Amino acid sequence: MVFTTNHPEQLDPALLRPGRMDRKIELGSCRPVAFRTLARNYLGRGREDWAEDEGPALEDLMAKAEVLLGEVPISPAEVAEMFMASDGKEAKAAVTKVVEELQRRKEAPPPPQPQPQPQQLQESMVNLEECGHPCIWPWVRDLVVTKEMYKYFLLFL
Structure with missing residues (x-):
């Protein structure tokens, strides 16, 4: 059985007793290793599969994405969604889309904090x-x- 919540601090203490929820796994932001795994799984590509003509350009994009992943939070689900839009033949376009989104988030002003009414x-x-x-x-x-x-x-x- 799997429980998910965006607000673990609001869970009833009875649910947190031993034997109820034995393991807590926090799914954080996408990191470079997860990014490469997602690329391989969704795009059907890895370094060994890249064609000679697209390999260096795609590797440069992957490296740029990995640098941005260290600066900008994005969930693995968001990356997977962008990769799913590709049919595997457009790996460069899919990775470019992720890089552009990360760049957009990096340059965007921080969202305003809601003030209580x-x-x-x-x-x-x-x-x-x-x-x-x-x-x-x-x-x-x-x-x-x-x-x-x-x-x-x-x-x-």
Whole structure:
């Protein structure tokens, strides 16, 4: 059985007990070894298969992609999707497509960080006194913390 999630921190602790989920595998960004494996599997090509006329040019593209992979994150699934669009006869075009995408991501400005809206921020905050905790210190009475921090704050009350 395989479980997947984009938010492992939100899993119920009962699921994480021994015997439930025995192995955690994090699938990160594509690295050069995975890139070459994907190229061989999807494009049916490896160094030994490249024709003499396309070999050096294709090897240069592969090397450029490997350098960019160290600088720009991209998932193996995204690389595989670009390779699947090729029928194996267009290896150079498929690798060029990956290089162009990596270059585009490298040059793109970082995405803006979403700012919480006032209503969202208000909903994520709690006032300790309103939660029914007797406040023996005046400075605690009006203390407002996030709901996430609330559980940790209770340890110190």
